[in-house]
Amino acid sequence: MLAAKFVSRSSFRHSWTRFASTAAAAAAAAATTPAASYKLVVIGGGAGGLAVSSTLARALGKNEVAVIEPSPVHYQQPLFTFVGGGLKDFSETHRPTADVVSPDARLIQQAAAEIDPEASTVTLADGSKVAYDFLVVATGIELNFAGIKGLEDAIGKDGVASNYSPKYVQNTYDFLQNTTKGNALFTMPATPIKCAGAPQKIAYLADEIFREKGVRSNVAINYYTGLGKIFAVDKYASAMNAVAKDRDVNVNLFHDLVEVDGPAKKATFKLLGDGPRAGESITVPYDFLHVTPPMKPLDFIKNSPIANAAGYVDVNQFTLQHNKYSNIYSLGDCSSLPTSKTAAAAAAQSQVLKHNLLNQIRGSDVPAAEYNGYTSCPLVTGKHKLVLAEFSGYTGTPQETFFFNQAKEHAFSYWLTADVLPAVYWNSMLKGTWAGPAPIRKLTNPTNIN
Structure with a gap:
């Protein structure tokens, strides 16, 4: 395994800014002035958006598909842990x-500001409009660091880090290396988030570090989650409770982080649920704090006619077609699909979406493909140990790819996640x-042993 090379926080921020600036210049040079109209517009250049736009660009022909994406840099976020x-x-x-947008598609390097589904147009940040025949919304969701009082001032210094942000992810290892005593806190918010297993994965890696x-006996590891279970699916919840107990990780349910006092190095949690102390707050000192920020839909989607009451794109959970506007589809984190928000889910969703959208474009009356809620959450528990959770978010039923019990920590599952899937991501999914x-499951787990 390649060892990570870590730099000081100031050096990292400088190099990250320089990389982003270089990538922005390259993207600006590659992007062209958008045409007045496209057969298909995809808002979002993340994993789901690119999985769809790459296939549709090949099928529909050059420059029939436009990808609207403001970020000059594409991140493979599962690697952040x-x-x-x-x-x-x-x-x-x-x-x-x-470099990762299909050469057959047009890259529009701007943010989307408004969707008008009646006029079939997207307004960009500069005020210009892009018209579409069909629209796919794959924007992801927004990290809301401002949703926790004091966090924006504390993050990235004095032991406060987050694996969810490219700006702060390297701080995590740096700060863990410098933690030799006291309290190490790891938080999970009560809001829907992407990769819901990541908040606890880093706790187990910290234990190993x-x-x-040789300082583990001097450091108390505490995991605080705003939810009522350590994991949503019972099979894997049992496994993770066992891992936490074995690693001496103290699990605190219904504890939602609401404030960080950086100078005092204290974290305040609100008690949720319906217990006798619900609504109360507790304050805990920390020497290291890993924060998973609350997350929310982007405002331009939340405020648009295509959103449901919670702010997510309102689509049929099986066909991924919008419940009101038949020429709009959505997948991934920004969609209303009631399953865990992961790259694995987006991959499965993309196949269903592409099948249904292409048939609609071509006027075919073949039966619609249906998404069954499949998602996966690889739960890293050590350098060469991993619990490979695969399940339907719709039913809570495991859908494991291999014949062994994937709720057990396994070196094979770790190798698959750390080394194989990143290559699949760059070379196939995008x-x-x-x-x-x-x-694959038909060959590797034909009897559906779960």
């Missing part, structure tokens, strides 16, 4: 957006040729 835990180098997590440094392990 490995970077924060000192197992991967940050350089492996990103590439310029212009402290043990290797090019629209990976739709998840369902075809």
Whole structure:
């Protein structure tokens, strides 16, 4: 395994800014002035958006598909946990957006500001409009650091980090290396988030780091979640409770982080649920604090006619077609699909969406493909240990790809997640040729042992 090379916070911020600026210049050069209209517009150049746009651009022909994406840099976010835990180098997590968008598609390097589904137009940040025949919304969701009082001032210094942000992910390992005593806190918000297993993964990696440094007996590890379970699916919840107990990680349910006092190094949690202390707050001192920020839909979607009451794109959970506007589809984190928000889910969703959208464009009356809620959450528990959770978010039923019990920590599952899937991501998923392990499962787990 490639050892991560970590730099000082100031040096990292300088290099990250320089990389982003270089990528922005390259993307600006690659992007062209948008045409007045496209057969298909995809808002979002993340994993789901690119999986769809790459396939549709090949099918519909050059420059019939436009991708609206403001970020000059594309991140493979599942790798952030490995970077924060000192197992991967940050350089492996990103590439310029212009390099990963299909050459057959037009890249519009701007933010979308408004969607008018009646006029079938998207207004860009500069005020110009892009018309579409069909629209796919794949924007992801927004990290809301401002949703926790004091966090914006505290993050990135004095032991406060977050694997969810490319700006702060390397701070995690840096701060863990410098933690030799006291309290190490790891938080999970009560809001929907992407990769819901990541908040606890870093706690187990921290345990391993402290043990290797010989300071574990001096550091208390506390995991605080705003939810009522350590994991949504019972099979994996049992496994993770066992892992937490074995690693001496203290799990605190219904504790939602609401304030960080950086100078005093204190974190305040609100007690949720319906217990006798619900609504009260407790304040805990910390020496290290890993924060998973609350997350929310982007405002321009939340305020648009295509959103449901919670602010997510309102689509049919099986076909991924909008419930009101038949020429609009959505997938991934910004959609209303009631399953865990992961890249694995987006891969499976992309196959269903592409099938249904292409048939609609071509006027075919073949039956619609249906998404069954499949998602996966690889739960890293150590350098070569991982619980590979695969399940339907709709039913809570495991959908495991392999014949062994994936709720057990396994070196194979770790190798698959750390080394194989990143290559699949860059070389297949973003090019629209990976739709998840369902075809493989017929060979590797034909009797559906779960």
